[in-house]
Amino acid sequence: LRTKAMLSRRLFTPIRTASSSIRAWQVDEWGGDLRLESNYAQPVLTGPNQVLAASVNPIDTYQIKGYGNELLSTWKMVTDRSFNPVSRLPYTPGRDCAGVVEAIGPGVNRFKVGDKVMGVTQPPATRGTLADLVVLEADATVGTPAKSTFEEAASLPYVACTVWNAFLVARLNKDNARNNRILIHGGSGGVGTMAVQLLRAWGARKVVVTCSSDSFDTMRSLGAEPVDYRSPTATDELIAAGPYEVILSCVDSPLSQWSDKIMGIWRNCVHISIVSPMLADTDRYGLPMGLASTAAKYFARSWESSLQGRWFSYAYFLPNLDCLQEVATLVEQGQIKPMVEKVYPFEAVPEAFEKVGQKHGRGKTVIKME
Ligand code: NDP
DSSP: OOOOOEEEEOOOOOOOOOOOOOOOEEETTOOOEEEEEEEEOOOOOOOOOOOOEOOOOOHHHHHTTTTEEEEHHHHHHTTOOOOSSSOSSBBBOOOOOEBBBOOOOOOOOOOOTOEEEEOOSSSSSSSSSSSEEEEEEGEEEEEETTOOOHHHHTTTTHHHHHHHHHOOOOOOOOGOOOOOGEETTTTHHHHHHHHHHHHHHEEETTTEEOOGGGGGGHHHTTTTTTEESTTTTTHHHHHHHOBEEEEEESSSHHHHHHHGGOOOTTOOEEEEHHHHHHHHHHHHHHHHHHHHHHHHHHHHHHHHTTTTEEEEEOOOOOHHHHHHHHHHHHTOOOOOOOEEEEEEEGGEEEEEEEHHHHHHOSSSEEEOOO
């Protein structure tokens, strides 16, 4: 097991693991080629682990081109308590991973050396998981589900936390899911397949997804009613299957925007989109004007619906320990199946990025460290 992660809860005297050489994929300039650095600086440990596999998310493929740099650099300035601009280069991508604890610090009491864990990196401006050694925060890390492989476990944390936070914004949870009919646009991807399964595990009244027809069997096997978004009858089919109390958009499409109309009126129905313009806007216009531009787009997108009591909101990934614990339990109980579409070896990270960047995912793409 070559890849290691380190857990931290609070700062303390730096700990270094016994590892001598560490590899990491990185870019040296935004938009530059991914390069395997074999003398990666060993991260300082604020509590320790060892990790085995990492997943690739579409956002990784944009972030190596500088996507979100304006906002994330500002975040880094704040967390580094710096008044000067802070460079995030060289940058190692990757948001989630799974592996084995190598060592732990005094602030960590939920894990011991040798435990199998999965988690997400935080804060978001931090170094990524596509490296031999990864620092994880204990409050964004849980034990892997029993019987799951590391590849399966690594596919879960980022999409699970994204879905969880979107449902928090929608005020949708396991106590009220049975009263809700939910439409998911982009149901066949990494986020969509997690959303469908979480809702089914919570006993949601109905889950309808839009996807390509080749995903129909998979979507039905997960408990969702699929509608082909390319079909000329898609709107009729969505109307017939509705109305919906909650819509989750994992794609921003004309059909997803149209579907506001098939939510109930003045019944606290809500459309959540995880495809937000915020990072692109702040990159393009700078922080203040970028945030203003996103606010203007939000207003343009939502005002008409809000006149009829249909709400719209963007939602974002946020690390969430409750989510990770519940998803690990649901996987153990067989209620959520890790949807690993393809596993690439560590050496093939650029090929994995090429695939994920096309955004036709059928579940998750995972990198296996040997
Ligand atoms: P994937 O690439 O895994 O999945 C996208 C899915 O959408 C594919 O299955 C694709 O299949 C399908 N699709 C494409 N076009 C449409 C359409 N018009 N209608 C319905 N389905 C469509 O991506 P993820 O699930 O990982 O992520 C989805 C999006 O959410 C990405 O844009 C990502 O950046 C964003 N995201 C945002 C987060 C946040 O914090 N706000 C966090 C995580 C993700 P096909 O094209 O073959 O039909």
